[in-house]
Amino acid sequence: MDNSLTYYTVASVIEAFILWLYCNKLFKQRLNTPLSILIAIIMHLLSAPVYMLHFPILNIISFILITYIVTIIISDISFFSAIFHSLMLTVVMGLSELLVVGFVPNLYILFFRESGTINNTALYVFISKTIYLFISQAVSTILKKRKGSYPFSDKSTLFLSIIPATSIIIMLCLCFICISIPLTSKVNAYSSVSILLLLAINMFTFYMQQIIVRKNNENARLLLELQRESDNVQYYNSLKDNYNKQRILIHDIKEHLNTIAVLNDGSHTKEISDYISELSDSDALKRSRTYCRNPIFNAILSRYAEICESERISFAADIRYRTLEYFSANDYASLFGNLLDNAVAAASGTPHAFIDCNVSLIQNGNADLITVTNSCSNNPIASDGTLHTTKADTINHGLGTLSIKRIVDSYDGIMKYSYDEKDHYFKYTILIQHPGIMQ
Numbered sequence: 516m517d518n519s520l521t522y523y524t525v526a527s528v529i530e531a532f533i534l535w536l537y538c539n540k541l542f543k544q545r546l547n548t549p550l551s552i553l554i555a556i557i558m559h560l561l562s563a564p565v566y567m568l569h570f571p572i573l574n575i576i577s578f579i580l581i582t583y584i585v586t587i588i589i590s591d592i593s594f595f596s597a598i599f600h601s602l603m604l605t606v607v608m609g610l611s612e613l614l615v616v617g618f619v620p621n622l623y624i625l626f627f628r629e630s631g632t633i634n635n636t637a638l639y640v641f642i643s644k645t646i647y648l649f650i651s652q653a654v655s656t657i658l659k660k661r662k663g664s665y666p667f668s669d670k671s672t673l674f675l676s677i678i679p680a681t682s683i684i685i686m687l688c689l690c691f692i693c694i695s696i697p698l699t700s701k702v703n704a705y706s707s708v709s710i711l712l713l714l715a716i717n718m719f720t721f722y723m724q725q726i727i728v729r730k731n732n733e734n735a736r737l738l739l740e741l742q743r744e745s746d747n748v749q750y751y752n753s754l755k756d757n758y759n760k761q762r763i764l765i766h767d768i769k770e771h772l773n774t775i776a777v778l779n780d781g782s783h784t785k786e787i788s789d790y791i792s793e794l795s796d797s798d799a800l801k802r803s804r805t806y807c808r809n810p811i812f813n814a815i816l817s818r819y820a821e822i823c824e825s826e827r828i829s830f831a832a833d834i835r836y837r838t839l840e841y842f843s844a845n846d847y848a849s850l851f852g853n854l855l856d857n858a859v860a861a862a863s864g865t866p867h868a869f870i871d872c873n874v875s876l877i878q879n880g881n882a883d884l885i886t887v888t889n890s891c892s893n894n895p896i897a898s899d900g901t902l903h904t905t906k907a908d909t910i911n912h913g914l915g916t917l918s919i920k921r922i923v924d925s926y927d928g929i930m931k932y933s934y935d936e937k938d939h940y941f942k943y944t945i946l947i948q949h950p951g952i953m954q
Contacts, residue, residue, distance in 0.1 A: 611646035807834035858889035
């Protein structure tokens with residue numbers, strides 16, 4: 516009994532530490548490291564009396580519950596994701612113990628029938644927990660996100676839990692066979708192959724769950740990006756309306772001056788003051804710039820010109836006549852909103868910060884060439900050709916580039932970007948054939 520208690524105590528501590536390593540690598544932690552490890556160890560030690568009953572079904576149920584509870588407590592993870600990972604870790608743990616059957620024939624039987632023998636228990640815990648540690652760490656390393664926490668699972672991936680749940684039933688059957696029947700070397704080989712195949716199936720399930728969750732999250736973020744672009748169009752429409760009001764006000768300035776002259780008889784001082792204040796505070800007198808004839812595009816450029824002025828960034832735009840006439844309001848907002856937003860983020864804080872936006876006709880007026888050049892202290896282009904981000908929101912990093920690519924692809928355009936190491940500037944170049952030419 517003493518040796519058995521020692522084994523389960525040591526095994527529980529090891530399993531607790533392996534679970535913490537797995538959660539710490541994949542998920543954002545709710546608690547500090549010492550407290551998380553302590554909670555994991557205490558919860559696993561509470562299950563030791565159940566393990567000492569040597570009843571595999573109770574052992575597995577206890578392991579699933581403890582793993583689920585600890586994962587929920589120490590990790591910032593959804594309930595659905597916790598269920599899936601608890602089942603998968605149970606499969607990995609159980610299969611790692613069953614693999615011992617193939618490596619050391621009949622050791623499983625010796626453990627359950629003669630668990631008081633210290634040599635058997637020490638060898639068993641060393642081999643099985645080493646395999647469990649290796650597989651769980653390999654899985655967590657593969658699934659680890661580049662930055663941030665592992666994406667939450669939802670109901671759409673809960674059906675994948677059927678595979679690990681079925682694997683647990685198969686694992687229990689193999690366990691009872693190993694306990695009840697002495698295995699020959701040939702049966703050991705068959706069992707090992709079956710266990711490895713079962714493990715491979717569950718690893719593939721891990722992978723598919725990751726792909727589905729990431730795709731769901733990416734689609735959700737893209738929907739938010741589309742909603743943001745729609746909101747931007749509404750905002751730029753309001754700027755366009757303000758621009759039209761300004762033009763009307765300038766056109767009617769003579770009438771306003773005549774009204775003031777009529778009131779200027781010495782007895783309408785307050786009325787004149789109120790009238791002038793009303794004109795001064797009107798939206799129509801707010802400063803605006805004219806870069807092009809398209810009101811939405813002009814509103815976008817005017818907005819970023821004001822942002823650059825507040826950020827002490829030199830802003831210049833040269834938009835040639837009859838360019839991008841086929842663009843919709845959403846196209847302008849998606850393409851130039853993201854291009855200029857990225858340019859402002861990169862240029863802010865750089866010496867001699869600047870942004871140049873140019874749109875010109877090329878190929879005898881059959882294509883539009885868009886270039887956005889901005890100062891940039893460091894090369895944002897990674898070795899694989901992707902772009903680094905300087906924004907705080909790293910989770911949604913890349914959505915702006917996807918929106919740019921979506922617009923360019925919709926017109927069968929070509930885009931490329933480059934960085935000048937000598938002069939420290941980044942340049943985005945886009946070439947779009949006029950739609951009528953492509954037909």
